[in-house]
Amino acid sequence: MSDLLRYESVYKAYGQNLVLQNINLTVPEHSVTCLIGASGCGKSTLLRCTNLLEDVQHGSIWLKDVDLAASQRDADKIRARIGMVFQSYNLFPHMNVLRNITLAPTSVRGANKSEAEDRARELLQRFGLLDKALEYPDRLSGGQQQRIAIIRALAMRPDVLLLDEVTSALDPEMVGEVMDIIIELKGLGMTMMLATHQMGFARQIADNVVFLHNGAVLEQGHPDTFFGNPQHERTRHFLERVTMAL
Amino acid sequence: MRFGFHFVITHTPGAAGYMSTHSSTPLTATQVAELLRPKPFWAQRGVIRSLIIALLSTVVLIGGMATLIGNTQGWASVQQAFFSAPDMREAWPKVVDGFKLNIKMFMIAEPLVLIFGLMLALVRIGTNPVMFPIRALAIAYIDLFRGAPALLVIMMLGFGMPGLRIEWLPNSPVFWGTAACVITSTAYTAETFRAGIESVHPSQRSAARSLGLSNFQTFRYVVLPQGIKAVIPPLISGFVSLQKETALVSTIGPMEATRNAQIYSALNFNYSSYVVAALLFIALTIPLARFTDFLLRRSAKRMQMGGLT
Ligand SMILES: Nc1ncnc2c1ncn2[C@@H]1O[C@H](COP(=O)(O)OP(=O)(O)OP(=O)(O)O)[C@@H](O)[C@H]1O
Ligand SMILES: [Mg+2]
Numbered sequence: 001m002s003d004l005l006r007y008e009s010v011y012k013a014y015g016q017n018l019v020l021q022n023i024n025l026t027v028p029e030h031s032v033t034c035l036i037g038a039s040g041c042g043k044s045t046l047l048r049c050t051n052l053l054e055d056v057q058h059g060s061i062w063l064k065d066v067d068l069a070a071s072q073r074d075a076d077k078i079r080a081r082i083g084m085v086f087q088s089y090n091l092f093p094h095m096n097v098l099r100n101i102t103l104a105p106t107s108v109r110g111a112n113k114s115e116a117e118d119r120a121r122e123l124l125q126r127f128g129l130l131d132k133a134l135e136y137p138d139r140l141s142g143g144q145q146q147r148i149a150i151i152r153a154l155a156m157r158p159d160v161l162l163l164d165e166v167t168s169a170l171d172p173e174m175v176g177e178v179m180d181i182i183i184e185l186k187g188l189g190m191t192m193m194l195a196t197h198q199m200g201f202a203r204q205i206a207d208n209v210v211f212l213h214n215g216a217v218l219e220q221g222h223p224d225t226f227f228g229n230p231q232h233e234r235t236r237h238f239l240e241r242v243t244m245a246l
Numbered sequence: 247m248r249f250g251f252h253f254v255i256t257h258t259p260g261a262a263g264y265m266s267t268h269s270s271t272p273l274t275a276t277q278v279a280e281l282l283r284p285k286p287f288w289a290q291r292g293v294i295r296s297l298i299i300a301l302l303s304t305v306v307l308i309g310g311m312a313t314l315i316g317n318t319q320g321w322a323s324v325q326q327a328f329f330s331a332p333d334m335r336e337a338w339p340k341v342v343d344g345f346k347l348n349i350k351m352f353m354i355a356e357p358l359v360l361i362f363g364l365m366l367a368l369v370r371i372g373t374n375p376v377m378f379p380i381r382a383l384a385i386a387y388i389d390l391f392r393g394a395p396a397l398l399v400i401m402m403l404g405f406g407m408p409g410l411r412i413e414w415l416p417n418s419p420v421f422w423g424t425a426a427c428v429i430t431s432t433a434y435t436a437e438t439f440r441a442g443i444e445s446v447h448p449s450q451r452s453a454a455r456s457l458g459l460s461n462f463q464t465f466r467y468v469v470l471p472q473g474i475k476a477v478i479p480p481l482i483s484g485f486v487s488l489q490k491e492t493a494l495v496s497t498i499g500p501m502e503a504t505r506n507a508q509i510y511s512a513l514n515f516n517y518s519s520y521v522v523a524a525l526l527f528i529a530l531t532i533p534l535a536r537f538t539d540f541l542l543r544r545s546a547k548r549m550q551m552g553g554l555t
Contacts, residue, residue: 051456080458090453094471103467104457149453156457 004029004160004191005050010059010069012049012215019045020215023059027160027193032186034202035195037212038238043195046212047162050193051084063159080108083153083161087168089145091137091152097124098133101152109156116155123151127181143174150181161185163194199242203227211235330518337510337519344506345526348492351424351502355488358428360481363435370440384436391433396491400426404498423495431488438484442477443469482538486531493527503527
């Protein structure tokens, strides 16, 4: 497996606040990487930098052979290759589901409308949401909205999908339906990076678990070794705290 | 756990009998259909009662006010001066004729106000350093014409511009009056548009950019439509003000509704013609006001349904 993403010595600061320090990380193709760590440790920031929604102050982020950190000029093209899904869904409330999904393929890729709609319907069908094609987002449950947001990102056929705490805003009974999609995507070979607070899910789906602390990678590894035998005192402490909270 | 709890409440015979007087047999399909059958407005619970109360209280209030005013010493002469039916009838055709000019001015001014207002808002919102001088001008313009009373702007343009005697400039007062209305309303409308655009949550931008939309596409397809939608009610309030502002153009001469009313009043020593003009303006405003109410109610309902976005 070749590496799809490679982070080399990435630093990111907001003003005087160093939020990412010396991140070195590889994400192989078709793998799932879970970012975990306490609130404010930099998970969202790392994902937003990967998608060029934020720029980094130092280091390189390679997407195959393109250095993202150095390509702000082609940012739009690169963002189109990287899908991102947010905690708060962020569907466009003034467009129906179909239009939400086809907006980017038609306006960024120049796909013609009927082709884009066919593909959107196909995706909706696969994830059991075809009957919602003409609804507006405010008529959908949180779980349905989040699944549509994932489909919207998939419609661009991205190389990698970044998922930032996509189940955190959901009522408990809807968490499962969104997790199921992610599991299905893993089965289809989608490369994914996800920030999550749900250790059970991370353990189930991850190929690599990355523990961030104060913006640095403190420890990473296969979920069995990571959760079974954490090396660092801080990691153990963190895992104890989150399992106690459950 | 939850299912067990549910079971105890509904299906233990003793508990069910104790808790309510309804029998626990489910409704038949016909009974359910009856429940779901749409009822006309007046057949809904409490509607008749509310209607009667509203009617009674209106009669009492209006009747009371009418008696109070009608019993004042001067009422007869005030009624004669402002509400004389023969005068109203006589003034009506002239005032209506003038009102057509008001409508014309409004119809020409409003689209221009919307276009210029949006353009001005866009200039003001931009951050491109190249545009700095234009942005500064836009801010100066908005500050100036939001503060200046419309009446003064109308008089300055209406009397001042023809006074310059520039040959290629039109000197019709209708033209300058309309222009002055456009100029003042544009400043307000620009601020309304700006408020709407800035009210769109930044996460909407992030979502659009993450899909690969360019800065311009994000604005065009995601931010602008939502921003405009958010300010449709205040924009309509702006329509109403602009429509009333056209009455001020009478000060520089055009024969619009208030001007004709004034002429009638001066010739006949009676103010009823003004009341006719007022009624015409009001009649035009009411549909817009109800439409705004409708839009506000609808958006409130949407909010309640709660999209997180
Ligand atoms: N736009 C911003 N401006 C300034 N500081 C920011 C900004 N966004 C995030 N930060 C700071 O960067 C740090 C990392 O934030 P980040 O959102 O990446 O954390 P996180 O790991 O995603 O936390 P959570 O689990 O709560 O989502 C925090 O200290 C936060 O205050
Ligand atoms: Mg976060």
